[in-house]
Amino acid sequence: MYNQTKLIGIKTLGQPTNDTHPHIIKKGEVTPLITKIEYGNRRCNLVDAIRNYSFKNNLKSNNHLIIIPAASTQYMSAKIPYFFRQNTEFLYLTGCLEPDCCAVLTITDQHFFTTLFTRNKDDNAEIWDGPRTHAEDAADFFGVNQSLPIGGLENFISSFRNSMGHMNLWYDYLTPVQHYVHSIVEKIMSETGNKNCENPKLLIQQLRIYKSPAEIALMQKSCDIAGEAFIETIKHSTPGMVESQLNAKFDYECKLMGAENLAYPPIIAGGNRACIIHYINNNQIVKNGDLVLMDAGCEYHGYCSDISRTWPISGKFTPEQRNIYKIVYDVNLELIELCNKFTTLDYLFETMLYSVGKKLQHIGLLPKQESTFYLMQVTNQLCPHHSSHYLGMDVHDTPTLKRNIEMKPGMIITIEPGIYINENNMLLPANYRGIGIRIEDDVLITENGPVLLSYKCPKHIDDIERLASENKQLHW
Structure with missing residues (x-):
């Protein structure tokens, strides 16, 4: 000592x-x-x-x-x-x-x-x-x-x-x-x-956009801390909790593991509130059957993490929630696989819109005969934010740099596809309305392909349900 x-x-x-x-x-x-x-x-x-x-x-x-x-x-x-x-x-x-x-x-x-x-x-x-x-x-x-x-x-x-x-x-x-x-x-x-x-x-x-080995190590630690905090927060969540309680749990876990602060005010949105992209009030009760969308990260010695996960507060996805979650999950994996030194963030965004649209068509939620232009328009309404941004000392790092430049080794970016079906959305069936899902990871670009910095934070649907179900018997 x-x-x-x-x-x-x-x-x-x-x-x-x-x-x-x-x-x-x-x-x-x-x-x-x-x-x-x-x-x-x-x-x-x-x-x-x-x-x-x-x-x-x-x-x-x-x-x-x-x-x-x-x-x-x-x-x-x-x-x-x-x-x-x-x-x-x-x-x-x-x-x-x-x-x-x-x-x-x-x-x-x-x-x-x-x-x-x-x-x-x-x-x-x-x-x-x-x-x-x-x-x-x-x-x-x-x-x-x-x-x-x-x-x-x-x-x-x-x-x-x-x-x-x-x-x-x-x-x-x-x-x-x-x-x-x-x-x-x-x-x-x-x-x-x-x-x-x-x-x-x-x-x-x-x-700044190119991270040194020391910076990469700091960002890896920031992601490790945030990932572990997500796990504990998901396990801790229970129907009837106020969103602010989950906020407090994540903050506590991050600081307990060495983070100085949260990287930004976290988004912890239950139910339809997940369709508000920058919802930070975090003051509503999460009801049984709701999904929780949490977008949060921590700052570790000046370097940020930025992760999003979505889980069922009751521990089990409904069939509709599962369908949308699987689409977002598959697109998340697809975009990460595309990360290389020749890709641009704008290309990833266009790929996200097209892929989400095709998958919604595949499960019958969008008509198959529509044009690609129509498909991109609709999916842009269902996901109005970009699929990626640069990450580093700031959450939205190096904002003067455009998203159409080619990725190169040393860059760290986010991958964050989402689907948000507001309860007032008449385009999709009523049983799908009020579902908002985002899965966001932090990715390092290297000569040998993408490295997932947020790997400690589970996202497979089975892992999410397992975590969300853990300890539920203590409360029911």
């Missing part, structure tokens, strides 16, 4: 270190599994991408100033903060978990330099909120060239601008994440009369 007395005489920073948290941070790591070297390589890759972009687009200068701010703490009421979540672009490049910091990369013809601006020293604030990483400690810990207090950011930027003359400013002006940094950028742009700046977000996300 780790001896807490070892902390005596050890300097604590504003986030876990090997000295203070050796159970999660190894020597050389900035965050779990991710080293100073990897963070440094990410910055090098960004610099290369910026130089290539500059050359291809004939930017006015070879000098670049890249400003990537950390997020700020948000408050639900006076002095009561929401849980802090870091700006993932900043986190990806630095590993810094603290609010109100800023990374500045300066690029000239031959060199680039990284300066990390950390929060100013404030003894009173540290009494209330805990230690901060001060500038004199940050450079070594994060592996950057230098670190300065955030109060010096404006002078630093002005000095670089004056010494360089012409330069290209890189900053996400459209979606600012920190008011202090944004006000400085606005002031400098006003002083120079330059109203334009390049947005680094697309270039950063083009790097």
Whole structure:
């Protein structure tokens, strides 16, 4: 067992270190599994991408100033903060978990330099909120060239601008994440009369979409935790429960196994509510005979899982529920099998619509004589969401990247076919109305084909019924 007395005489920073948290941070790591070297390589890759972009687009200068701010703490009421979540672009490049910091990369013809601006020293604030990483400690810990207090950011930027003359400013002006940094950028742009700046977000996300071995390991652990939590939640479910109780059970199990937080507000929808794609109220009773659709995941050291499962609260599917479940299950397997380096997410979506439609025709729920165009239209109404999205530090990761690019090894995506037959849907027979089913998995693209990261979470119909029936005798 780790001896807490070892902390005596050890300097604590504003986030876990090997000295203070050796159970999660190894020597050389900035965050779990991710080293100073990897963070440094990410910055090098960004610099290369910026130089290539500059050359291809004939930017006015070879000098670049890249400003990537950390997020700020948000408050639900006076002095009561929401849980802090870091700006993932900043986190990806630095590993810094603290609010109100800023990374500045300066690029000239031959060199680039990284300066990390950390929060100013404030003894009173540290009494209330805990230690901060001060500038004199940050450079070594994060592996950057230098670190300065955030109060010096404006002078630093002005000095670089004056010494360089012409330069290209890189900053996400459209979606600012920190008011202090944004006000400085606005002031400098006003002083120079330059109203334009390049947005680094697309270039950063083009790097983020390919996961390193460390990132893959973190995401595998996130999926493992979520998968085990699903198992326990399905086993725990009983007719008459409120959806919020299942929410609490999943949250508890994830955190018990090491996840810091849930990756997003979970969708736990009983009965017809499963046909509301983003239902998050989770406040209704699940009745005997209802299906439960749960879309949930956890965040493990900055990396997300995103899994959906649907099960009968009573432990047994009705014949109609079983028919729809089998279609969704078969399409899920079909789409996973199609995942390779030549596939696109849009191709998977089109395949999903066509395959769902043909299978509905096969069991007689849609007329067989209709055209493919009609079939795709109908199935798009029955599944109005895309079949896939990118997954990583954010649930809907790298959103600036389109879904028509070819998959390549290192990408991680979701596969999530669904069928939602609202109780008001007059297209299908009455005994099928009120059924909503989604089966979602997380998939790593490799040279040798897809790897199912969410493999620990059962989805075969027999396994689902077995889990959903377990412990039911204790309640009936």
